Amino acid sequence: MATSAAPSEDASAGRRRHSRLRVHLPARLITLDGTLPATLLDLSFRGGKVVLGTDILRRGASAVLSWGPFEAFCTVAWTRSCGLDFDTPLQPQILIATRDLADATPKVDASRVAARSWVTGGTRL
Numbered sequence: 778m779a780t781s782a783a784p785s786e787d788a789s790a791g792r793r794r795h796s797r798l799r800v801h802l803p804a805r806l807i808t809l810d811g812t813l814p815a816t817l818l819d820l821s822f823r824g825g826k827v828v829l830g831t832d833i834l835r836r837g838a839s840a841v842l843s844w845g846p847f848e849a850f851c852t853v854a855w856t857r858s859c860g861l862d863f864d865t866p867l868q869p870q871i872l873i874a875t876r877d878l879a880d881a882t883p884k885v886d887a888s889r890v891a892a893r894s895w896v897t898g899g900t901r902l
Contacts, residue, residue, distance in 0.1 A: 797821045798872055800879035804844035806859070808834065817844045818858070820875055822866040824851070827859045834859060845878045847871055 797819040804817040804827055813834075815827040825842060834840070838853045842861055851861040 797826075798876055798879075800875060802844050802875070802879055802882060804842060806834075807841040807843060808838060815842075815859070817842070820867070820872065822863075822869075822872070824854065824860065824862045825849075827861065829859055845875065847875065 798821065799819050800817055802817045804815045806813045806815045806827060806829065813829050813832050815829050818826045818828060820826075827842065833856055834853045836853055836856055840851055840853065840861070842849050842851050842863075849867060850864040852864070854860040854862045
């Protein structure tokens, strides 16, 4: 009877522990300094990735990620975009409901939004 050993820390370095659910949902990141609008790009049991407007958070900052009817306490893990580590893992039902929410949300073509903003003078290239 063969037993499988748990992977060592070195073997999993640089690799995600859980697969990511790719979504594009409106979200909010609530910090001690205020509430920031965000777009949730991906989600897993242990974390997620959001894009913020022009705000940049410091690594290690505590926050609450809010999307749809869900919230999760988290810590900023990295700041290119914004990577989040959840304080407690999400339940599988939340990931399934988030996938359903993403499927029901109309898709917005980001290039069209950027082009419209540029044409109306809102963005410089």
